[in-house]
Amino acid sequence: MNTAKKVFLNGFVLKKKKTTTIKNTTKPITIMTKMNLSKVEKIALEFQSFNLNEDIISSINDSFNFLNKFSSDKIIYGINTGFGPMAQFKIDDDKLNQLQYNLIRSHSTGTGDTLSEEYVRAILIARINNFIQANSGISISVVEKLVEFLNNRISPEIFIHGGVGASGDLVQLAHLALNLIGEGFVFYNGKRESAKDILLSLNIKPLKIKLRDGLGLINGTSCMTGIGAINLIYSYRLLKWSIATSSIINEVVEAFDDSFSEGLNKVKLHTGQKTIALEMREFLSDSKLIKKREELFKDNDEIQRSEFKKKIQEYYSIRCVPQILGPVLETLDNAKKVIENELNSTNDNPIVSLEKENVFHGGNFHGDYVSLEMDKVKIVITRLTMLAERQLNFLLNAKLNDKFPAFLNMKKLGFNFGIQGMQFTATSTTAESQTLSNPMYVHSIPNNNDNQDIVSMGTNSAIITKNIIDNGFQVMSIHMMAVCQSIDLLKENEKSKLSSKTIKLYNKIRKEVTAITNDVPQSENIKKVNKILKSNSIEL
Numbered sequence: 001m002n003t004a005k006k007v008f009l010n011g012f013v014l015k016k017k018k019t020t021t022i023k024n025t026t027k028p029i030t031i032m033t034k035m036n037l038s039k040v041e042k043i044a045l046e047f048q049s050f051n052l053n054e055d056i057i058s059s060i061n062d063s064f065n066f067l068n069k070f071s072s073d074k075i076i077y078g079i080n081t082g083f084g085p086m087a088q089f090k091i092d093d094d095k096l097n098q099l100q101y102n103l104i105r106s107h108s109t110g111t112g113d114t115l116s117e118e119y120v121r122a123i124l125i126a127r128i129n130n131f132i133q134a135n136s137g138i139s140i141s142v143v144e145k146l147v148e149f150l151n152n153r154i155s156p157e158i159f160i161h162g163g164v165g166a167s168g169d170l171v172q173l174a175h176l177a178l179n180l181i182g183e184g185f186v187f188y189n190g191k192r193e194s195a196k197d198i199l200l201s202l203n204i205k206p207l208k209i210k211l212r213d214g215l216g217l218i219n220g221t222s223c224m225t226g227i228g229a230i231n232l233i234y235s236y237r238l239l240k241w242s243i244a245t246s247s248i249i250n251e252v253v254e255a256f257d258d259s260f261s262e263g264l265n266k267v268k269l270h271t272g273q274k275t276i277a278l279e280m281r282e283f284l285s286d287s288k289l290i291k292k293r294e295e296l297f298k299d300n301d302e303i304q305r306s307e308f309k310k311k312i313q314e315y316y317s318i319r320c321v322p323q324i325l326g327p328v329l330e331t332l333d334n335a336k337k338v339i340e341n342e343l344n345s346t347n348d349n350p351i352v353s354l355e356k357e358n359v360f361h362g363g364n365f366h367g368d369y370v371s372l373e374m375d376k377v378k379i380v381i382t383r384l385t386m387l388a389e390r391q392l393n394f395l396l397n398a399k400l401n402d403k404f405p406a407f408l409n410m411k412k413l414g415f416n417f418g419i420q421g422m423q424f425t426a427t428s429t430t431a432e433s434q435t436l437s438n439p440m441y442v443h444s445i446p447n448n449n450d451n452q453d454i455v456s457m458g459t460n461s462a463i464i465t466k467n468i469i470d471n472g473f474q475v476m477s478i479h480m481m482a483v484c485q486s487i488d489l490l491k492e493n494e495k496s497k498l499s500s501k502t503i504k505l506y507n508k509i510r511k512e513v514t515a516i517t518n519d520v521p522q523s524e525n526i527k528k529v530n531k532i533l534k535s536n537s538i539e540l
Helices: 037-045 054-073 084-088 093-106 117-131 140-151 170-180 195-201 213-218 222-252 271-283 293-297 321-343 368-396 420-436 458-488 500-510 523-535
Strands: 006-009 049-052 111-114 159-161 185-188 191-194 351-353 358-360
Touching: 037 117, 037 222, 037 321, 049 140, 054 140, 054 351, 054 358, 093 170, 093 213, 117 140, 117 170, 117 222, 117 321, 140 170, 140 213, 159 170, 170 213, 170 222, 185 195, 191 195, 222 271, 222 321, 222 368, 222 458, 222 500, 222 523, 271 321, 321 368, 368 420, 368 458, 420 458, 458 500, 458 523, 500 523
Parallel strands: 006 049
Antiparallel strands: 111 159, 185 191, 351 358
16 A cells, blocks of 8 residues: 555674665665665655565564573563563563563653654654664564554654653653554544554554563664654754855845855864855855955945945854854764764663673663754754844844845835734744753753663753754744845846846745735745745755
8 A cells, every 4th residue: 555665774784784775766776784864864754665675584583583592591681570670570471471561551651742753754763773783682573563654654653751761762662662562542644543443454463572572662762863863854954044045145235255255264174164155155156246355455435435335244144154054064963973873773771692692781772872962953953043033133124234124124114014023933933942952961850769860861852952943944934035025125136146046046935925015914924935944845
């Protein structure tokens, strides 16, 4: 029933490295052993599906069979013991299987809103990719069931509240496991349905738990990692639009080119700053409105003035874009490395090593890496949002830009209001993000009878970051509408001098949203622009 393209993913196979090619696509793509953001985007957002190859299946079976034999005469946490602070209690052999079901059901305690499909798909991807490293000792049926859910677009009901990110995302992943065994609720075709009924209608059998499958499913950082991956995908898109709008503002006010020039930026030894400046130069490469600093030097009339008529330097929100967005880019790039490492790691407990023929107990489920990076991402996306809000204010304030009517009003001043009302929304949303950007990483609260005496709060950090990114798109949507309105207010001879990329962006927005002339509600138009920006439907 699933018509999506298939992506064949390879995992680590005991020191063997292989590649395989996606089939049934117009352009064959070779997938290496590593999962990355690009592949998450194709599977989670573009709904490509994937299959397991035989090497992966064999490796997972080997790991499971080894653990099954190895644990038969030993005490192994999560197999014949209780969990957490209850690990001191040995479980009778005839109750071992029920123990795993008890764990899943008892920890399905999430509350609040539920995650949307794109985030849930990323969580499924993260959990699958963790398991195909073949270091968890789970049964192959677990991975196969996760793949079935993903390929049939069954979205487990995963709540935003519950995880403290120490034994991983216990509560969120318990809900995922609950759905795999045919209990609880899922979302299918946009509707909340009984998991049992959906599986029955699709002829999918519920998962039968074996050995330590229950613990394996709920121990790990897959929820925070999946959310983090989608957060980064959207953050990069938001950054792209910030570069675009910043470039256009420099253009419409006829700013000098040296703020993003190679000469200025090459003496500051930060890769991000240089990259942003380069992208601005490329965006404005064929603009006839951007001024060369040399023009000012040659203007004898201006040189003779005691008070210059022309603006010598722009405000910081216009002039310091590479210095402001450079750290944003570098922070996202570092977070990308961390999230991709987490995607390709084994992050549950205990760890099964066929190479060492042993089982290792520890804390690979601890989410500090993800928590810290999400905190940093939320800070820089808030900073990006602040830049957009200040640039918006610059365009709306006639005393600042000294070019456009107040609030970019295209009708009668005083009687009509232009973009005045939209600014309130942008300002209040930015303020909310400023408050939300406080870190979760340092807010550990001991729990679990003090067994979990220091926790990461990684899932909370990832979810708050998601909210800040959503806010960023809302502010950027309003800002984009203002930027386009400023183009509408240019003289015809000025419009003819705009860069080709500016015109392309402007035309894309104007196909969906017209200029604001008469006073009419704008909420739906803001949504339309938001959809354009989030969909990444225009390459600039």
